[in-house]
Amino acid sequence: MIKFDISILPGDGIGPEVVAASLDVLRAAETRLRGVRFECTELSVGAGEYLKNGDPLPGSAIARMKQADAILLGAMGLPSVRWPNGVEMTPQIDIREKLDLYNGVRPIKLYHESHSPLKGYGGVNGKPIDFVIIRENCEGLFSERLTPRPAGRDFETDTLKITRRGAERVCREAFKLARTRRKHCTLVDKANVLPSMAFFRKVFDEVAAEFPDVQTDRVYIDAMALFLVQRPHTFDVMVTENMFGDILSDLAAGLVGGMGMAPSADLGDEYGLFQPSHGTAPTIAGKGIANPVATILSLAMLLDWLDHPETKRAARLIEQAVARVCGDPANRTADLGGSLGTRAITEKIIAALE
Numbered sequence: 156m157i158k159f160d161i162s163i164l165p166g167d168g169i170g171p172e173v174v175a176a177s178l179d180v181l182r183a184a185e186t187r188l189r190g191v192r193f194e195c196t197e198l199s200v201g202a203g204e205y206l207k208n209g210d211p212l213p214g215s216a217i218a219r220m221k222q223a224d225a226i227l228l229g230a231m232g233l234p235s236v237r238w239p240n241g242v243e244m245t246p247q248i249d250i251r252e253k254l255d256l257y258n259g260v261r262p263i264k265l266y267h268e269s270h271s272p273l274k275g276y277g278g279v280n281g282k283p284i285d286f287v288i289i290r291e292n293c294e295g296l297f298s299e300r301l302t303p304r305p306a307g308r309d310f311e312t313d314t315l316k317i318t319r320r321g322a323e324r325v326c327r328e329a330f331k332l333a334r335t336r337r338k339h340c341t342l343v344d345k346a347n348v349l350p351s352m353a354f355f356r357k358v359f360d361e362v363a364a365e366f367p368d369v370q371t372d373r374v375y376i377d378a379m380a381l382f383l384v385q386r387p388h389t390f391d392v393m394v395t396e397n398m399f400g401d402i403l404s405d406l407a408a409g410l411v412g413g414m415g416m417a418p419s420a421d422l423g424d425e426y427g428l429f430q431p432s433h434g435t436a437p438t439i440a441g442k443g444i445a446n447p448v449a450t451i452l453s454l455a456m457l458l459d460w461l462d463h464p465e466t467k468r469a470a471r472l473i474e475q476a477v478a479r480v481c482g483d484p485a486n487r488t489a490d491l492g493g494s495l496g497t498r499a500i501t502e503k504i505i506a507a508l509e
């Protein structure tokens with residue numbers, strides 16, 4: 156019997172609700188696997204933990220995460236809980252940096268035409284929306300956010316830093332992924348204006364030369380916001396800077412039904428953390444209406460990443476169950492215009508596991 160040790164970080168707001176739903180799916184999938192068990196250890200991290208004990212990310216939690224085989228996270232942060240300098244507590248960014256989870260993988264897939272605000276997508280005659288945003292997770296515009304600054308200045312700055320190592324490794328991961336898909340990789344940058352972005356483009360071009368079988372494009376971030384609305388079906392894998400990826404991934408989620416449909420993985424060379432792209436959605440927390448699909452799909456990414464034949468089989472079972480359930484427009488949660496609650500859609504997904 157192989158045991159996989161999973162750290163579970165439910166977090167704040169709807170985080171615990173969507174994580175509980177995903178753990179029910181995990182337990183149901185586990186009964187269909189041979190010789191594999193999951194041991195889950197819950198860790199308290201987030202704004203709630205700060206309010207209780209004064210630290211949103213205790214060192215003991217980081218130490219425990221480092222021992223685990225993988226990490227599943229709900230969502231963290233509350234708009235009312237802030238540091239004295241005015242910014243929110245964002246332990247999820249701290250974790251990415253501490254575990255060097257530089258490769259932010261954010262798949263975007265449309266399961267039914269009724270989920271998209273765009274006309275002519277999905278369905279029998281519609282065009283599929285199926286692409287992946289690779290977000291550089293450990294530098295870019297977030298890189299110097301923790302640098303202490305003198306108090307009382309009448310200006311504040313943030314630095315957008317791109318290193319060769321940072322750009323090279325994330326571009327390489329994007330190309331490797333493109334190779335397993337439709338072999339197309341698009342760089343999204345602002346190389347017309349920012350020297351840091353011209354540097355990112357130079358590194359992208361160098362890495363591209365290692366992957367002659369992958370077609371490339373270079374699109375400015377402002378144009379990409381337009382193209383994602385006009386022709387999202389034309390993209391396969393795109394790679395971009397931290398902040399650009401943060402913004403584009405919400406826009407992209409909007410194309411396929413909203414944040415409740417957008418899973419993600421934060422990957423490094425040693426550790427893997429999996430979480431929905433969404434936040435804590437405080438206005439719907441505790442109402443039993445949060446859409447758990449993004450977290451359930453993140454769980455499938457986790458199982459795939461564990462890279463054991465049985466966990467990979469579990470990942471496929473979950474993905475297929477989600478596709479079957481979400482492919483039926485009768486199965487819609489409130490965010491998709493339906494009436495199913497968190498529990499009801501989770502039960503349908505569990506029933507669809509084969």
Ligand SMILES: NC(=O)c1ccc[n+]([C@@H]2O[C@H](COP(=O)([O-])OP(=O)(O)OC[C@H]3O[C@@H](n4cnc5c(N)ncnc54)[C@H](O)[C@@H]3O)[C@@H](O)[C@H]2O)c1
Pocket residue numbers: 169173229230231232233234243247413414415430431432433434435436437438439444445446447449490
């Ligand atoms: N990775 C994370 O943990 C993460 C990501 C984004 C925001 N946040 C934090 O979450 C808090 C709220 O941020 P926000 O409102 O900008 O973003 P949000 O993602 O929480 O919510 C944006 C919109 O999407 C809806 N939504 C999100 N997830 C949903 C789900 N599963 N089902 C149905 N509807 C869903 C919300 O109700 C809201 O209308 C803030 O404190 C923010 O810092 C955390």
Ligand SMILES: CC(C)[C@H](C(=O)O)[C@@H](O)C(=O)O
Pocket residue numbers: 232245247248401432434
């Ligand atoms: C809430 C915030 C810290 C986080 C980020 O900026 O990375 C979120 O927007 C995300 O996309 O995971």
